Amino acid sequence: MNDSERLVIAGFGGQGVMLMGQILAQAATNENLETVWIPSYGPESRGGTANCFVTISKTEINAPVVTQSDTLIAMNQPSLEKFESKVKTGGRVLVNASLVKDHTFREDIEVFNIPVNDIALELGNLKVANMIMLGAYIGASKVFKPEALETVFKQKFTGNKAKLLDLNKQALLRGMKEVS
Amino acid sequence: MNDSERLVIAGFGGQGVMLMGQILAQAATNENLETVWIPSYGPESRGGTANCFVTISKTEINAPVVTQSDTLIAMNQPSLEKFESKVKTGGRVLVNASLVKDHTFREDIEVFNIPVNDIALELGNLKVANMIMLGAYIGASKVFKPEALETVFKQKFTGNKAKLLDLNKQALLRGMKEVS
Amino acid sequence: MAAKGRIIIEQDKCKGCDLCTHYCPVNILELDTSTTNALGYTPLKVTDPDKCIACSFCAMMCPDGVITVERFNK
């Protein structure tokens, strides 16, 4: 990771993009890094599109809203269209290739096409598409080791959610493999 | 009348002191003089004491509240005590002698003792004590001719109050006589 | 007829509202128009103390707590 990493994560309401960001922010917190997570909020996010901004940094974070991102994770087509232009030159874009087809990408960015929905269905649960994408992201960016996110999973999936732990780990590793 | 005349009229709630002031202000208005009438207001005036300030002037009236008065009309003892000190040197005080006994007055003011309650009872209606006092006031001050006030009476006592006209006129003239 | 009790009137608290007088079953209360109290009101008086039956009706109806009622012990 550079001194700081700024991400935009965007998708449909039900795709779990908020959680993806929170997991990264929690991992950063665990490692004593500075971090800020900012959601889009309000009624328009219900059912519609949702996105969050995450900044992870070794030094104090000033402006919290990500205007120029290092990474964009686009879980669907509208998100890609909305945020692609705000990725820095040299930045990376991870795209849900199950929903985004035939898009012409900017030339100055690194693009990872991962069909996370299809993979998730393979794994037997569409809901883990987001974790597959997270895996791909840490695989591509090396911002965190998988163990760091697994720790967060353990913090988040407690009580009757504990049974989801394994599936999510599996999804994470599978996602990493997609970019390795 | 001098260029201006500033009065304080004070008494118990039911004595009609507000009306006295309004009649003077209306007379002034009729004669195209400048005038301001200011009442005490609020719950404390209910049943308790009431007072009003009246200014009548040939020129524009600035500060409307009367702080130094030319005339004080005190319809009872507490009013006299409250306002006597604010009468100008050389000013005049008209006192309801039916209710104020044994008072030692300031030396630098002109005092008129008129037993208006007793006179009113003589006239058969305690309610006109205030009109008797008004009569005494115009008699002493010459600010208005009685006709001026009679005009106001005609403006005020209309409808089923018209029958009070004569009694009030009578009271007024009777009051004038007291100071003549 | 001998009085069964008596009322004590705190004259200076009386507002002369005339409420109590209407509830005296033996009709011995009226306002004393010959005087005014410190508040400027004509206060309550008892016309015929001997008739008081200490029923407390006057006191109960007085909004201003003017009246204390005592019953004579036999």
Next chain:
Amino acid sequence: MAAKGRIIIEQDKCKGCDLCTHYCPVNILELDTSTTNALGYTPLKVTDPDKCIACSFCAMMCPDGVITVERFNK
């Protein structure tokens, strides 16, 4: 059995809430999971148009005014 009428589905208005399908007395409505519409939802489809009795129940229950119902004139 010949259809008594038909429904016209404005697919792009459908939010895939699945409400209408529960009220069809002849059970010919379901969501088309094979596709998503412009809003990102899986829209309604008719499985067996021939059975439609033009009762309008689906349309009445649709919160989003997706369905128009026509009766065939004889």
Next chain:
Amino acid sequence: MAKVLMKGNEAMALAAIKGGCDAFFGYPITPQNELPEYLSKHMKENGRVFVQAESEVAAINMVYGAGGSGARVLTSSSSPGIALKQEGISYLAGSEVPCVIINVMRGGPGLGGIQPAQSDYMQITRGGGNGDYHTLAFAPENLQETVDIIKESFTLADEYRNPVMIAADGLLGQMMEPVDLERSSNVKEAPLKPWAATGESGKRGHRNKIVSLFLDPNDLEDHNLKLQKKYNRMIDEQQRFEMIHTEDAEIVFVAYGSMARIARSAIETLREKGIKVGMIRPISIWPFPEKAFENLPKSVHTLLTLEMSLGQMIEDVKIVNQGRYKLDFFGRTGGVVPEPEEIVEKVLAMKEGAN
């Protein structure tokens, strides 16, 4: 026209009728009660609407409904009642619904007292509602001016599609003075209101909406920038003030409303003593009349702000002043109406201090 002797609150009510007020919605509160009482009698006579609302909150929202439906509308209250109207006022400004709001100020804070005060200057000029908005606010000093301004306010409210506030106080509300209700004032017939939700979408050919909601922040910002243009136009066009004896003054009072009137007496006394005092009397308190401060003579060295509060307008004086003149302040509060003599003494003490 002959002058009639009227009580302030009643004169305000009648002025509203003369100004074309179609409807009144209000809730009782001292010291403005004679205003709705008068209207409860006379609006009906004139075929107009009078409703005693269940609260100030309801009243201001009735104003919103009636004003938004195209009527000329009035509400009046006093200090704590105006506090309750703040959300509604913010809505009115945000949705650009014209109306007139009279505040007959009394002492505060909280329940406070009922005697005259000017301690709602901030409440009136800064608003307590949310967001970037402004209302025109006028502060007359005597009944004739009050009548003239209220009559005109309905026209101004319509012209700017904005609430207009009248800063009166218990003294203006309760006093009587002769007033000429027909004195010419800038009163225009209510204009056509093509924006109003009159329930005539059929006739009009399109729907009208009275709305302050803009979920997209860019839309809301655009809306605010549009409003801001209007506010700037008000700042340009509506600064009103009177200059009194400033031509050779050394000390210039800044005072409005009843306080200005009292100060006039002090000026007389001081001038008699040879002390050169004058006064800037803001008549509009929003927009604050900056222009009045532009061409003061060289003789001026101090601005003395006078208020029936502990120092609220002085903030505007500071903003305008930008360090040019010495500033001083005299105020009474809580319903105490100062005597001219106190101002005289204040000035004498200032002179003393200066020597």
Next chain:
Amino acid sequence: MAKVLMKGNEAMALAAIKGGCDAFFGYPITPQNELPEYLSKHMKENGRVFVQAESEVAAINMVYGAGGSGARVLTSSSSPGIALKQEGISYLAGSEVPCVIINVMRGGPGLGGIQPAQSDYMQITRGGGNGDYHTLAFAPENLQETVDIIKESFTLADEYRNPVMIAADGLLGQMMEPVDLERSSNVKEAPLKPWAATGESGKRGHRNKIVSLFLDPNDLEDHNLKLQKKYNRMIDEQQRFEMIHTEDAEIVFVAYGSMARIARSAIETLREKGIKVGMIRPISIWPFPEKAFENLPKSVHTLLTLEMSLGQMIEDVKIVNQGRYKLDFFGRTGGVVPEPEEIVEKVLAMKEGAN
């Protein structure tokens, strides 16, 4: 202490618990809902009081009752909800009832929008209630500072017997950051409150009354003068601010809260370009930190006020400035969160203009 990652609204709620908050009364409104939601779960756990009131008006009056009965009390809302609380806040100040009020600001006026804004600066610092009164008001820029200030606010409220307002915004409310909830902050145990109406007149030996009514204007003025002394003490003791790179700055930003944080990025960029900018960051917005402006270096020529509103704090900057420095302004409003680049451009344009 380890930092925990929390959502702003939840961190505020937990901070209140850590600050000794005994009772919360509030009404839902975006974007502060997670605050009461968190408390609905956790106040009970801690044996404390959580009540969802029927409205903001009811909520602030419940605060009055609970605070006046001696408890440490919190309410929170967002812009239009705060407008509805104005009468209650005036009562709280007038009766000297301590409490903490959080405003998670959103765009206005009226219903406006729900995205972050700072356009309630006037609403917060001038009050919209009636009368001469003030509330302490703090505007933190990040979650750690928010947590620290909220914890301390209950202590301050008790010390001054006065409401304390927290000016947050939708960004602070909705974002997550790691915070140390145990970081030392000036939190004291609730003091004895011999003035409170606790229902213990027997034990105490005399009755207590929580009152803002003074029918005699002289009493009300005396009460106001007493309050005024307290406000002056606050002005002395509670001005809080941070000076950022002012030591050699030519242009000094004045910005608070989220806007200040954004401005930090702009300062970095500009300094990289060799442009000497610095910032005064008011942490207390009432009292406004005049002291920060006292010893600016000679290098300063311009104060650039930055706000997420169309210019409200700039009035305070003008008041403090008194003509010393050139003033300039940049603001976005309606929920638009400006990008640091916009500030950079503004400064570049200013430099351009100056040349």
Next chain:
Amino acid sequence: MDTTTVYKPGKGLTDRKLSYCPGCTHGIIHKLVGEVLEEKNLIDNAIGVASVGCSVMSYEFFNCDMHQAAHGRAPAVATGAKRVREDKTVFTYQGDGDLASIGLAEIVHAAHRGENITVIFVNNAIYGMTGGQMAPTTLIGQKTTTSPFGREKAQAGEPLRISELLATVPGATYLERVSVHDPKHVKKAKKAIEKAFEVQEKKQGFSLIEFISTCPVQWGIQPYEATRWAVDNMIPYFPLGVFKDARGGETDE
């Protein structure tokens, strides 16, 4: 002579002269509340909430800790006080303008939450304090300063009956309407207050006693005539009685 005092001003009220107009039954109601506070030993442990109306100064009269609440908001203030002082007796004293007009949401919601407080509600069919304006309880045809032609149904609707309205609120436990127009009713009214405070002591929830009261000054008649007017005009529209009693097994009759 040997005497027993059978009636005297008690300790539930302070010595301050009541600020009510002559003959106003606010005074009688004050006395009753004061007597019950004293007899039930509550003075030292009570928190009262004065509202805005003629009784605004009641914080000077009730001899216990007091709050003065904003107009209409006394039930909210009482809620705040009671929630943080659960073991104290908390009551409000409110007029009909205060409670039935501006404060309607607050009273209904205090009842709705089942707040364990007692409300003394003084219904005199008018706004006394501010000069005799129309209240929600003003009768049809009644002239007030804002219904100068008499209250008209078409313009202002028919009067609200608060006890009846609150009886529909599940959270309300005890609701009774009483009058103080003669000694018999005064006694009954006192019993009602006692019951209400008992409901609170037993933590049974919300209680409200509505008083038919007079306003001789704003009605423009003499105090005694005012009691007759209340009997002849108000009670027919606002019938006396218990409107709700959800105290569980232990009701009295």
Next chain:
Amino acid sequence: MDTTTVYKPGKGLTDRKLSYCPGCTHGIIHKLVGEVLEEKNLIDNAIGVASVGCSVMSYEFFNCDMHQAAHGRAPAVATGAKRVREDKTVFTYQGDGDLASIGLAEIVHAAHRGENITVIFVNNAIYGMTGGQMAPTTLIGQKTTTSPFGREKAQAGEPLRISELLATVPGATYLERVSVHDPKHVKKAKKAIEKAFEVQEKKQGFSLIEFISTCPVQWGIQPYEATRWAVDNMIPYFPLGVFKDARGGETDE
């Protein structure tokens, strides 16, 4: 083939896509109001008042002149509009947080004055818009974001029944509670709206139709299950029916 259209989206609503969540019955209620407006030829002469809640954007949906009112104040806004536009059809559209919580005084007083307006009251037992907080209508035991352990009587009281409460207000003319959980009830609900608008047309006073509605998203269940939940849990507590009909001689059945 030759066809007759027996059901189609009408002109009472605009073409804007409704902003409600999938399966939310706000949409059905909108349609019904729109249909009645159209069938009664009122679209061109109506003034609607949107409130604050999920239906805040309803000013974009009803195809007539519209106001957007502050939270809870729609009845006051409607009063203002109706008083100055007496010949227009004025209605409000309000949720239960809006009407029964913050706006309680306004709704009761609009009824009390007998305002000649129609209120469409959507009771979904929760605050939808703000994220599922407890409403005055939330059922005992129901979990919401501010009653995380389920609504408890001791803490928050038992749910308010608005139609029953308003039935005690003399000024209210027509009050009915309906549901839209199946086609039969949808038809009945439409009839109720028709009646309410008729009351207004005949200047008979205040009318309110309360709708049992669903909030699948904040209840956390699927839309169809939500209609079942409403039937099984809400209707038993909020029974359907006419709660007041003071239309004079001309009532229907």
